[in-house]
Amino acid sequence: MNDQSPIAAQERPARIRKPDWIRVKAPVSKGYEETRGLMRSLGLNTVCEEAACPNIGECWTKKHATVMILGDVCTRACAFCNVKTGMPRKVDASEPGHVAEAAAKLGLEHIVITSVDRDDLPDGGASQFVKVIEALRAATPNTTIEILTPDFRGKMRAAVEAIMAAGPDVYNHNLETVPRLYPTIRPGARYYASLRLLEEVKHHDPRVFTKSGVMLGLGEERLEVHQVMDDMRSAGIDFLTMGQYLQPTPKHAPVIDFVTPQAFAAYGAIARAKGFLQVAASPLTRSSYHAGEDFAEMRAAREAQLAKAAARG
Numbered sequence: 526m527n528d529q530s531p532i533a534a535q536e537r538p539a540r541i542r543k544p545d546w547i548r549v550k551a552p553v554s555k556g557y558e559e560t561r562g563l564m565r566s567l568g569l570n571t572v573c574e575e576a577a578c579p580n581i582g583e584c585w586t587k588k589h590a591t592v593m594i595l596g597d598v599c600t601r602a603c604a605f606c607n608v609k610t611g612m613p614r615k616v617d618a619s620e621p622g623h624v625a626e627a628a629a630k631l632g633l634e635h636i637v638i639t640s641v642d643r644d645d646l647p648d649g650g651a652s653q654f655v656k657v658i659e660a661l662r663a664a665t666p667n668t669t670i671e672i673l674t675p676d677f678r679g680k681m682r683a684a685v686e687a688i689m690a691a692g693p694d695v696y697n698h699n700l701e702t703v704p705r706l707y708p709t710i711r712p713g714a715r716y717y718a719s720l721r722l723l724e725e726v727k728h729h730d731p732r733v734f735t736k737s738g739v740m741l742g743l744g745e746e747r748l749e750v751h752q753v754m755d756d757m758r759s760a761g762i763d764f765l766t767m768g769q770y771l772q773p774t775p776k777h778a779p780v781i782d783f784v785t786p787q788a789f790a791a792y793g794a795i796a797r798a799k800g801f802l803q804v805a806a807s808p809l810t811r812s813s814y815h816a817g818e819d820f821a822e823m824r825a826a827r828e829a830q831l832a833k834a835a836a837r838g
């Protein structure tokens with residue numbers, strides 16, 4: 526999307542300096558190099574690199590990478606996202622096998638798979654998610670699988686049906702921001718369509734964990750964020766992630782403010798009070814940050830809830 530950003534040069538305010546709590550160490554470690562080498566050798570893309578994620582040093586050192594399937598070219602042009610926009614290439618038939626090989630070699634207990642938007646494909650790319658899940662189940666049956674999908678605009682029902690039949694453990698789809706900011710930040714998407722997708726997932730199988738996230742610092746108001754939390758709870762979403770938006774290049778949407786760690790903690794407390802099973806809220810939180818640990822906690826929280834309900838009779 527770099528050359529087609531909807532933010533015109535004259536509309537761009539000066540960049541605000543990053544506060545200390547956003548600074549991260551440069552990615553230099555043996556684990557980092559090994560993860561990078563494996564991804565390169567298997568020809569896999571990662572959202573860690575494509576989105577210029579600030580956590581890459583920490584995650585890759587621990588051999589946690591989020592694989593981005595269906596190529597590295599997206600058919601949308603969201604104002605916050607660093608992934609290239611254009612006409613994507615043919616779907617790679619060897620990709621599911623390569624993802625499974627990477628999971629096995631990295632010894633992953635939990636894997637997060639995401640993709641670019643593929644509005645050019647008749648199924649939006651759903652069948653590739655299915656093939657990846659099947660390949661992972663065959664190669665690493667004990668690895669829990671989290672998928673972070675696009676909204677499958679206009680093809681949502683069939684896509685959700687196919688993917689849910691493959692049985693992911695966690696279904697994530699990010700709302701990204703408050704509905705008022707969609708026309709500038711996520712112009713190709715519709716807030717209520719994204720919510721409906723997550724509702725549909727839960728409807729298919731109430732046992733699947735649903736997850737969604739928002740970026741803060743794009744100009745949203747506190748009460749708008751609370752409303753998004755309420756909308757998510759109405760759609761039965763189990764897990765909310767909230768992190769600071771960072772402007773990948775000067776052509777992308779500007780950071781309006783840096784939300785303090787204390788303000789993130791306050792949002793987190795409100796979200797927990799609203800009934801989410803799991804909440805991750807901090808400046809560096811990303812959808813897939815600490816996803817494995819958070820999944821284990823969320824599963825334990827649900828088991829505790831069920832045990833409590835059973836004890837009450």
Ligand code: SF4
Pocket residue numbers: 572573574578579580581582584585589590591811812813814815
């Ligand atoms: S937080 Fe997610 S996207 Fe960022 S480096 Fe870690 S695994 Fe990759």
